[in-house]
Amino acid sequence: MTAPTPHPSAPSPAPLGAGDLAAEITAQLSTRLRTVRLHGFHRPAPAAPTLVAVAHGSRDPRALPTVRALLDRVRALRPGLPVRLGHLELNRPLLADTLAELSGRAVLVPLLFGHGHHVTHDLPAALAAAPHLTGRTAEPLGPHPLLAEALHGRLLEAGATAGRGCTAVVLAAAGSRSARSARDTERTTALLSARLGGLPVVPAYASAATPSVPDAVRELTARGHERIAVAGCFTAPGRFATQCAQAAPGAAAAPLGDHPALARLVLHRYDQALLTRSGSDPESTRAATVAV
CATH class of the missing domain: 3.40.50.1400 (Rossmann fold)
Known part of the structure; x- marks a missing residue:
């Protein structure tokens, strides 16, 4: 009976040399270090508020x-x-x-x-x-310059361009009993006036503070202004925005909306x-x- 021919065994892997061993260790360390920060394990950044x-x-x-x-x-x-x-x-x-x-x-x-x-x-x-x-x-x-930019944009859309479409602007706000809120509106009028090249801008209010929009219009008319526009510090249409726009003797800017x-x-x-x-x-x- 003929003895079975032995299958050749798989060759043993060659032993790693010093250089190969160092390369293998470096590769494994690099893989693991990707998940580690200086003071601990990497965590995802917290979600934005x-x-x-x-x-x-x-x-x-x-x-x-x-x-x-x-x-x-x-x-x-x-x-x-x-x-x-x-x-x-x-x-x-x-x-x-x-x-x-x-x-x-x-x-x-x-x-x-x-x-x-x-x-x-x-x-x-x-x-x-x-x-x-x-x-x-x-x-x-x-107040903020970006707010003045948005107010200016809505005035331009309404045709209230300085020197031609209007000679003065009433800035209408909702109104508040807070003195700080009134100061905020006054600062916004100054920013809008600067944006309009120095055109006169006066504040007015729909409630809780004075002057009202009609009173501000009369004041500007008495000072010799004939083309007076109204800009409103209102995000969206509503009772106050409509009331102020209806009091405009000339152009009335739309609410700021998605400007x-x-x-x-x-x-x-x-x-x-x-x-x-x-x-x-x-x-x-x-x-x-x-x-x-």
Whole structure:
């Protein structure tokens, strides 16, 4: 009987030389070090805080679509940033309901233009009523050069060009009993006047403060101005915006809505709040200007 022919065995791997062994160790260390930072294991960056845009709310059916269009532009400028909407009253979602649905961190950005009661009291109170969130309140949208840019743009759309379409402007705001809010509006008038090449701009209010828009128009008329336009510090159509526009003797600018400069300003206020200790707290440490 013939003995079976043995199969040749697989050749043994050649022993690693010193250089090969060092290369193998380096490769394995490199693979592992990709998951390690200097002070520990690599962790994904925390999610950005949710930007909660806070609108006042209005019974005007045009208000909600206008605010949503503004937030769509904000999302387009910063894809991936979580952006939500909450209203102080009259429209849904209400701010309290929006905050109840969130978790983690949030920045409330008021779609308002001065330090009135809503900004200084209502928004901090809403955050205090949502202890499950780590939140802060951003500055209101005014005063700021980007707000003046948006106001100027709406005036141009209305045909109110300096020297031809108008000789003076009334800047209409909602109004507040807060002296700080009035100062904010006055600073916005100065910024808009500079934007218009020094054209006279005077503040006026729909409620709670003086002068009213008709009174401001009469004042400018008495000073010799015949072509007076009205610009409104209003995010969306509503009772106050309509009331002020109807009092215009000439061109009346549309609400700011989804003007590109306003969308950039919303993001600027969000970024600014993240670089301060407590957002609109007047005692907070102010950060360097954020590029806009």
